[in-house]
Each structure stands twice: as C-alpha cells, then as structure tokens.
Amino acid sequence: xxxxxxxxxxxxxxxxxxxxxxxxxxxxxxxxxxxxxxxxxxxxxxxxxxxxxxxxxxxxxxxxxxxxxxxxxxxxxxxxxxxxxxxxxxxxxxxxxxxxxxxxxxxxxxxxxxxxxxxxxxxxxxxxxxxxxxxxxxxxxxxxxxxxxxxxxxxxxxxxxxxxxxxxxxxxxxxxxxxxxxxxxxxxxxxxxxxxxxxxxxxxxxxxxxxxxxxxxxxxxxxxxxxxxxxxxxxxxxxxxxxxxxxx
Numbered sequence: 001x002x003x004x005x006x007x008x009x010x011x012x013x014x015x016x017x018x019x020x021x022x023x024x025x026x027x028x029x030x031x032x033x034x035x036x037x038x039x040x041x042x043x044x045x046x047x048x049x050x051x052x053x054x055x056x057x058x059x060x061x062x063x064x065x066x067x068x069x070x071x072x073x074x075x076x077x078x079x080x081x082x083x084x085x086x087x088x089x090x091x092x093x094x095x096x097x098x099x100x101x102x103x104x105x106x107x108x109x110x111x112x113x114x115x116x117x118x119x120x121x122x123x124x125x126x127x128x129x130x131x132x133x134x135x136x137x138x139x140x141x142x143x144x145x146x147x148x149x150x151x152x153x154x155x156x157x158x159x160x161x162x163x164x165x166x167x168x169x170x171x172x173x174x175x176x177x178x179x180x181x182x183x184x185x186x187x188x189x190x191x192x193x194x195x196x197x198x199x200x201x202x203x204x205x206x207x208x209x210x211x212x213x214x215x216x217x218x219x220x221x222x223x224x225x226x227x228x229x230x231x232x233x234x235x236x237x238x239x240x241x242x243x244x245x246x247x248x
Contacts, residue, residue: 003035003055003230003237004246005086010041012064016090019061021213026222033223035230036246046071048078055235055245056084056199056226059091059105061207066094076100080196081243082234085189086226089207092146104191104201106150106184107176112142113168115208120182123157127185129202129224130158133217141212143168144205149177153190159183159204182206183221185228197243200232 092109095101160179188198202225235245
C-alpha cells in the first residue's frame with residue numbers, strides 16, 4: 001500500500017485564503033509521489049486508532065490551539081511510535097501551549113514583513129526538497145521571523161532568507177539565529193518522549209500565497225520534503241515492524 005498522510009488544516013486564529021488552493025495542489029500531486037492524502041479539519045480525528053493508520057501527519061497553515069487535550073495526547077503517542085511530521089508555513093503559529101509541538105516543528109512564528117519579492121539561499125543542495133531549486137531562489141512570499149533558533153533542537157537548515165533582498169521594518173524581540181532560517185529538517189523529531197521511536201520532521205516557512213501553490217518549484221520543494229520524511233523507515237509503509245502507518 002502507498003504511504004498514507006493525514007493533512008490537517010484546522011485554524012483557530014488567522015486563516016489563510018490559500019488553504020483551498022494548497023489542498024487542491026496536494027490532491028493533484030498525490031499520484032506523482034505515490035502517496036494517499038486524507039484531508040481534515042476535524043480535531044476528533046486525532047485519536048490513537050485513527051492516527052495509527054498514517055505514515056505522516058502534515059500540519060498545513062494552521063493557527064492557534066487546534067487540538068484539545070485528548071488530541072495532543074494522541075499526537076504525542078503517535079510521534080513516540082515513530083510517526084513522521086510535516087509542517088507548512090503557518091503551522092508554526094499553532095499549538096503554542098504544547099512544548100512537544102514546539103520541539104517537533106522547531107520554532108514558533110514571530111512576525112513577517114509585508115509580502116514582497118525576496119531571495120532565499122539553498123543551504124543543502126542535495127536534499128530531496130531542495131535539489132530542484134536554484135542556489136538563490138527569488139520568489140514572492142512571506143519571510144517569517146521566528147521566536148527562537150530552531151537549531152537548538154538540532155535541526156539542519158535547508159533554506160535561509162537573504163535579508164538584504166527585502167524590507168523588514170519590524171521590531172525583532174527574539175533571536176532566531178544567523179543565517180535566517182526558513183526551512184529545515186530533523187532526522188529524528190525532537191518532540192518524541194524519552195524511550196520513544198523518533199520519526200522524521202520537515203518544515204518550510206513558505207506557502208502563504210494562493211499563487212505559490214501552482215508554482216512547480218515550490219511544489220517540488222514541498223513534495224520533496226514529504227517524500228524525504230516518509231523515508232524514515234519508522235512506519236509501516238517502509239518497515240514491516242513499524243507501529244503506525246499504512247501497511248505495505
């Protein structure tokens with residue numbers, strides 16, 4: 001069976017108008033990477049029995065506290081059992097009351113300057129989520145600032161923002177480190193509790209605009225991140241001994 005991914009786009013704060021476009025883009029590309037996407041905004045789907053079917057959970061442009069205590073516990077258990085995690089754009093503005101979620105995603109969003117053409121630098125040219133990108137990628141999107149440096153959790157940077165290519169008059173109250181992180185990965189997700197089986201985690205701060213969800217370079221970036229994350233071999237799609245996932 002193909003790897004199965006739960007895409008969760010619930011919001012409890014700001015809601016991106018690109019969410020429908022992002023869902024349609026993922027639906028259209030599912031066959032190209034041989035995965036099955038299930039889409040939901042129902043927090044009640046975060047229970048042990050349901051999450052056990054998935055090889056990864058993708059938080060898509062969420063905001064606010066989008067899980068109740070039972071859902072948080074189910075997500076923690078899923079991660080402890082080797083489940084994989086993917087976060088896109090505003091997912092870093094979700095679950096600010098949940099320390100393990102911070103560790104798993106890497107950093108919380110702080111603020112962004114006005115949307116404008118900007119350049120991001122590729123830090124790792126060999127990763128499946130960046131191999132298709134130019135070394136200096138010019139695009140129209142938001143350049144997120146974060147409340148902490150994700151490198152404290154051992155993440156490896158994939159993309160960084162070239163701050164000389166855009167205007168940011170905002171006041172920075174936090175230090176997210178240098179160079180400016182925009183996308184990163186964790187070979188072993190830091191949100192897993194001691195004794196758990198750590199799957200992979202991948203996050204990109206890009207993905208604000210409706211238009212970017214029809215940009216083939218951006219879609220290649222996201223799809224590459226998804227395929228890399230699934231290759232953790234901690235779930236049933238690629239490991240018959242996995243404790244969660246879609247059996248192969």
